[in-house]
Amino acid sequence: MMPRYLINFDTSRIERVDSDVVVVGSGVAGLSAALEISKQFDVALVTKGELRETATWYAQGGVATAVSSEDSPRLHLKDTLEAGAGLCNKDAVDVLVNEAADRIDGLVRLGIKFDLQGDRIELSREGGHRLARVLHSGDATGSEIEATLIRTVDAWKSIRVFENIFALDLILHQGHCRGVICLDKLSGQVVLHAAKAVILATGGAGQLYSVTTNPPVCTGDGMAMAYRAGAILSDMEFIQFHPTALDNELTPRFLITEALRGRGAYLRDCNGKRFMVGRHPLAELAPRDIVSQEMVRVMHRCGGGPVYLDATHIGEEVLKDRFPTIWARCYENGINIAKDLIPVRPAAHYTIGGIKTDLNGLTSIPDLYATGEVACTGVHGANRLASNSLLEGLVFSKRIADTIVHKLADGDNYSEPDFLVSYKRERPNMDVDVRKERTWLQKLMTEYVGVVRSEEGLKFALSQLEEKEKILEVEFSTKEGFELQNMLYIAKLIAKSALSRRESRGVHYREDYPEPSDDWVLHLEHRFMEDDIAEPSIFLPGV
Ligand SMILES: Cc1cc2nc3c(=O)[nH]c(=O)nc-3n(C[C@H](O)[C@H](O)[C@H](O)COP(=O)(O)OP(=O)(O)OC[C@H]3O[C@@H](n4cnc5c(N)ncnc54)[C@H](O)[C@@H]3O)c2cc1C
Structure with missing residues (x-):
């Protein structure tokens, strides 16, 4: 039996912090959502390290947006759909390309300096783009964006920032997401961050691989906690390798x-x-x-x-x-x-799959939103077009903020703030060498669930992962232990989806099925079952 929560707890016995909205994660997606909502409502932002420990900080190339006279959102859409190899959600891509310029204006108003050529924005060209379309700040665009957003958080003082707080699991009450159980890494205390809405902006899962561009924080925590809470995860087989x-x-x-x-x-x-x-x-x-x-x-x-x-x-x-x-x-x-x-x-560079959302970032759980790399909005399909992801975070975080502000302003559907939730189960007593297991997992994923995949390799990887399942039941007390558990969950979802998809499409390449197949123009979805990490189910777009 898979535990629903990483730890046993009783909300009546732990510290509780109340806010209107909790945002988990301090990359471009989390900070931009938090800043926007904090203009009107009380926001707590929790992040597991210091604010700048994000993938956003490392982004170099820039942000794709149709700003030149020979370009248009329509051409940007065309390139995005083509890269996505038949699996993009066209409505989501429409939103992405048409709202891009407004989000860029917003960044410029906050003080971000994109490179200029004379008095015009200098654009670079990247793979899959038909023309130069990428706005940049030297080759350190991500750190320019992240640093500017952090400066704005400091200047506005409208957000309560909680650094070194590790989000463990989502709390649901009467089917709605009402908070996050967290570990304070410094004090070792467990804290409930309760709220009327929760936004997951926890980034991707590149750390599942031994060769990755992703910083150590990218361990798939948000996807794993949403999965345990019953949210739908989609397209997990699609991992982009740079x-x-x-x-x-x-x-x-x-x-x-x-x-x-x-x-x-x-x-x-x-x-x-x-x-x-x-x-x-x-x-x-x-x-x-x-x-x-x-x-x-x-x-x-x-x-x-x-x-x-x-x-x-x-x-x-x-x-x-x-x-x-x-x-x-x-x-x-x-x-x-x-x-x-x-x-x-x-x-390993970018996690294309993630928590399935609608066009306003809402997941399949009421009052739980996901944005940035943790989300699967459908804009990337089977392959992300270069420099579309900072943009995705900006565009969908703004839509989430607008949705939540509207809902809270209406006083919508929040009647019982004093909910109590508890969870208790027997936990095995096991010594786990967490570092060793993490390295083992990264090697396994790189070798058998990496750039080139096969039925034999994927089945082997799954059999190896099954042998480690007991680790999921252990109650750890450190961030590293919880990260390992989240990584094991996500590894299995990726491997199961990759084994199920018997074709090659976008970033998913099967040497035993090297061609795309019309039978596979569909999405694979996962939903939590306590007895096993089950096979993915099929979602046919438009049906
Ligand atoms: C080297 C590199 C270069 C890139 N270049 C580009 C580029 O040029 N253009 C482009 O568009 N994209 C680029 N990308 C991709 C892009 O940077 C990311 O997709 C994007 O920044 C993700 O933003 P995010 O806010 O979703 O997540 P992140 O920026 O990764 O932030 C995630 C946040 O969640 C926090 N977090 C995670 N788990 C927990 C937890 N359990 N509890 C509390 N907090 C948690 C982390 O600490 C972090 O603050 C690049 C990525 C890399 C790694």
Whole structure:
């Protein structure tokens, strides 16, 4: 039996903090939702580290938005749908591309400085985009956005910020989400953050893989807690791998943005040959899945070693000016990118699936919203178009904020603030080496549930995961233990969906079913059952 909660608790016996809205997560999605709602209502923002410990901080390339005279939301929509390989929710993409420019204006009003060329915004081109469409701040757009949002939180003083608070599980009362059970990492106390609505903005699950661009906070916690609470999770098989992460031993792996290939950098194999030419009309700028899969094949032929990014013909001045972070990070690693080839390999980068939401970010549980990478709004389909995810967080967080503000202003449906919830079950007494298990899991996922998948490998991964299921019943007292449990849940959902989908589509590549199939233009969904992590069920769009 799978426990519904990670810990036993009784809300009558723990500290309780009341707010109108609780936001979990302090990346672009959480901060922008919290700021907007805090103009009118009381918001508590809880985050498991310090505010800036987010994937948002690491984003380099920028934000895709149709702002140039030759571009339009219609063209942005076309590219997004094409990348999504038949599985995008077109209505959600419509929202994304049509509300993008307003959200960019909002960022500029908060003080974000996008790079200019003369008096016009400078745009870069990234993989899968037909034209230059990506607004950027040097090659550190994410940290510029995150730092500006944090400065705004400090300046407005309208949000109660709770750092180092680990959200464990969602509390439901009469079917509505009414709060989050949390662990205060510093005091070790369990606290209930109660609210009229909860927004999960906890980011993705890249840490499930040993080679990842995602920072350590990306352990899929929000997806796992929503799953345990009974929310529908969708499209979990779709994990995007970024082709060009610097090949070293660090976690997270340093990402070499696609914009460098947009500026003309080549990919070369171990013999110096440009292997993407002739493989796809866009060569190095082909969609990420195509590039990553080809890299895995080439790396295999080259004895497992990395492939190389060649920017030596671009010129030192341009490289230093346009890619200062990449220049500096490679230099620290002994690579002068104006002269040397950069060793790269694919890394888990973006969790496309997640908590299923409607166009206003509402999940299948009343008063539970999800935004940013934790959510599955349907905008990415089977493959995310580069630089659409910061945008997704901005656009859908604003819609969530508007929905909640409207609801709270109407005094809608919140009658019983004094609910009590408790949970108690026997827990096994087990010694778990949490670090070792996490490393084991990351290796398993990289090898068998990674860029190239097969029935044999996925079945093996699932059998291995089943052997670890006892760990899900243990009551840990540390963040690391809870993260491991969340990762085990999500790993199994990804592997089950990947095994079920007997075709290749977008970022999901099965070497035993290498082609897409018309029979698989559908979504796979998971819902929690206490007796097992069950097979996904099928959702047919439009039916
Ligand atoms: C290296 C890199 C480069 C990228 N480049 C781009 C780009 O150029 N353009 C683009 O559009 N996208 C890019 N992306 C993707 C994009 O950065 C992310 O998808 C986006 O920032 C996710 O934002 P978020 O707010 O949903 O989550 P995050 O920014 O990851 O924030 C998640 C937050 O939730 C908190 N949290 C998680 N679990 C818990 C818990 N249990 N309790 C409390 N708090 C919790 C975390 O501490 C964190 O504060 C990039 C990603 C990476 C890693």
